[in-house]
Amino acid sequence: xxxxxxxxxxxQPARVVFRPGAAVSATPGEAARLGLRRLLVVCGSRGxxxxxxxxxxxxxxxxxxxxxxxMHVPVEIVERAVEVARAAGADxxxxxxxxxxxxxxxGIALRTGLPLIAVPSTYAGSExxxxxxxxxxxxxxxGRDPSVQPRSVVYDPELTxxxxxxxxxxxxxxxxxxxxxxxxxxxxxxxxxxxxxxxVRAMTGAxxxxxxxxxxxxARSRALYAAWLCGACLGSTTMGLHHKLCHVLGGTFGxxxxxxxxxxxxxxxxxxxxxxxxxxxxxNRALDTDDAPRALRDLARRLGAPGxxxxxxxxxxxxxxxxxxxxxxxxxxxxxVTVDGVRDVLRAAYEGRTPEGGVSRSETPTSARRxxxx
Ligand code: NAD
Numbered sequence: 540x541x542x543x544x545x546x547x548x549x550x551q552p553a554r555v556v557f558r559p560g561a562a563v564s565a566t567p568g569e570a571a572r573l574g575l576r577r578l579l580v581v582c583g584s585r586g587x588x589x590x591x592x593x594x595x596x597x598x599x600x601x602x603x604x605x606x607x608x609x610m611h612v613p614v615e616i617v618e619r620a621v622e623v624a625r626a627a628g629a630d631x632x633x634x635x636x637x638x639x640x641x642x643x644x645x646g647i648a649l650r651t652g653l654p655l656i657a658v659p660s661t662y663a664g665s666e667x668x669x670x671x672x673x674x675x676x677x678x679x680x681x682g683r684d685p686s687v688q689p690r691s692v693v694y695d696p697e698l699t700x701x702x703x704x705x706x707x708x709x710x711x712x713x714x715x716x717x718x719x720x721x722x723x724x725x726x727x728x729x730x731x732x733x734x735x736x737x738x739v740r741a742m743t744g745a746x747x748x749x750x751x752x753x754x755x756x757x758a759r760s761r762a763l764y765a766a767w768l769c770g771a772c773l774g775s776t777t778m779g780l781h782h783k784l785c786h787v788l789g790g791t792f793g794x795x796x797x798x799x800x801x802x803x804x805x806x807x808x809x810x811x812x813x814x815x816x817x818x819x820x821x822x823n824r825a826l827d828t829d830d831a832p833r834a835l836r837d838l839a840r841r842l843g844a845p846g847x848x849x850x851x852x853x854x855x856x857x858x859x860x861x862x863x864x865x866x867x868x869x870x871x872x873x874x875x876v877t878v879d880g881v882r883d884v885l886r887a888a889y890e891g892r893t894p895e896g897g898v899s900r901s902e903t904p905t906s907a908r909r910x911x912x913x
Contacts, residue, residue, distance in 0.1 A: 542843045546728035548566040549903055551774045553667060554691045555767065559756060561597040562589070562658050562695040566633060569656055569691040575631040577655075579624045581643050583608040586636040586660065589698055593635050593636025593658060596792035608636060608643040610796070611789075613673040617646035629653060634689075634777045635698075637710075638663035638796070645687035646806055657689035658708040660698040662710040662742070662762060663797070667692065688774070694767060696760040704750050710796035711746045711762055712754040714769035715739055715835065716800045719808055721772035722818035725871045727834045731775050732821060739825040743838060752840045779872035780865070781807035784884070801844045802851065802891070805836035806884045809894040815872040833895040847891025858885045900909050 554572075556565045570578055573692050578601050582590035594601040596691045609616050624632065624647055634644030635658040642665060644655045649671050657666035669688040671679040702710065718735035721727055742765035747757035784803050788794040809832040812819055822831035826838075840846055853861075862882040874880070887894065 542780055544729065548728040549666065549731055551555040551669070551688060552685075553689055555694065556691070557694040557764065559697045559760070559765070559792045560695060561693045562593050562635070565693050565695075566590070566593050566606060566656065566658060567597055569693060570597065572762060573631065573654055573656070573690055575654065576600055577602045577630045578633050579620075579627055579629040579631075579647075580604045580633045581608055581620060581647070582606050582640045583637070584634045584641060585878050589660060589701075590635040590640075592791070593633060595879070597633070600628055601633075602671070603688060608634075608640040610639050611674040611679055612639065612642040612646050613674055614646075616643065617650060617673065620647050621650045622807055624651060624653060625702065628634075631656065633658060635660065637661035638665040639680055641665040641689070642672055646673060647671075648687045649684055650687055655687065655689045655756050656691045656693065656700070658693045658695065659763075661702060661797075662699075662713050662714040662766035662769075664714050664766055664773050667767065667770030668774035670774070671766075672700065675791075677726070681786075693765075694763050696756060696763045699759050699763055700754055700756070702753075705843060706797065707749050707762070708746055708839065708844050709801045712804060712835070712839055712844065713747075713767070714780055716740055716777070716785075716804045717769040717773035717805065718742075719818070719822065720781050721769075721776045722821055723811060723815040723873045724776035724779065726776050727763070728775075728898065732817075734768045734805040735772045736821045736825045738765045738772065740838055741765035742769065743826055746842055763801070768880065779807075779870065780811065780876055780884075782876055782882075783870055783872075783882070784861075787861055788848070788853065792853055792857055792861065794848070798845050798851055798876055799848070801839050802846065803884075803888050804892040805832040805839075806888045808832045808835065809887075809896045810884050811872065811874050812896055824861060832896075836894055848885070848889040849891070853889055856890070857883065859887060861885055864912060895913065 633656045634641045718738040803892035826834045828834035
């Protein structure tokens with residue numbers, strides 16, 4: 540570990556249970572540990588069968604199944620779910636599904652203070668963070684609140700067997716994005732860096748196996764383990780340019796969440812690369828390459844992921860608007876965020892070019908986590 544150590548690290552107060560079959564075998568025990576006796580199970584309409592399994596396992600402790608989670612957590616959906624929870628006399632919630640279902644659980648927790656148990660079925664990582672998101676009048680607001688951090692997370696790789704390959708790949712790269720930005724976050728730490736590097740190694744090792752054999756439980760387990768590590772990185776640090784780009788592209792232009800992360804990540808990393816030599820060294824080590832941005836893009840393309848923002852429906856005219864929004868407010872990022880710079884990143888991602896500049900200027904450690912404000 541080169542350089543003088545200088546960091547703060549706060550342990551996120553979540554208990555994690557990880558094993559095949561845990562959704563059914565472990566969730567009731569987790570509820571009991573937390574002293575919860577009246578749980579509302581929430582999920583999306585497509586995740587009902589899995590959520591029903593969990594509800595059945597909970598037996599009398601389940602007071603209802605509410606299958607109304609929707610993408611981007613519309614505020615009216617949260618309000619309706621809060622009414623359902625109150626009417627049922629719920630003393631907690633179990634969210635079963637991807638980031639959208641967990642987002643609904645967090646919305647309920649934010650409004651009511653009810654404790655949340657998360658049973659994730661994608662690699663998005665929301666279950667490991669105190670970050671909530673709510674969409675109102677077409678605008679998505681996000682914030683941090685300890686009350687929305689799930690008290691217990693039940694990781695069951697069997698739930699992810701049904702995740703289609705394309706979604707597995709993009710969801711996996713969504714997780715990688717958390718680890719990448721944690722490696723150069725202003726509030727990173729040696730522990731976070733260890734989790735991030737291991738997360739990248741495990742996820743990129745698992746995804747090719749999943750693409751070939753989606754029902755390979757070992758590969759699914761390694762990917763979910765990686766998702767846990769990457770989600771923990773997200774929960775512990777402040778994200779930079781990459782997450783800001785994706786937030787704007789999803790929020791303002793309606794681009795799909797995981798696919799957008801997948802397309803943008805190599806370009807955002809290439810932009811920051813000159814300022815983050817230590818992060819790049821860690822990523823190159825994890826990816827067994829000397830050009831991490833290009834390796835990330837090659838992996839995603841090889842596994843069939845979309846390759847450009849144009850493919851996702853962005854138009855040329857959107858680029859300027861997006862660049863203005865991404866640079867509109869300051870946030871920590873290792874390289875100064877300029878309109879010209881962001882425009883170049885967006886254009887390269889829009890066209891799906893080979894990312895350039897994925898090599899750092901030097902291996903000096905001092906600039907590795909130093910934030911620059913735009
Ligand atoms: P998602 O939850 O919307 O799921 C995507 C689709 O996959 C849905 O149609 C869902 O029904 C389906 N699906 C989920 N699991 C499945 C499975 N195992 N088998 C088959 N189909 C399955 O998408 P996501 O990518 O998991 O989450 C994205 C959302 O989460 C975004 O709104 C994003 O902002 C949010 N998010 C929040 C945080 C946070 O910390 N607050 C972190 C990451 C993502």
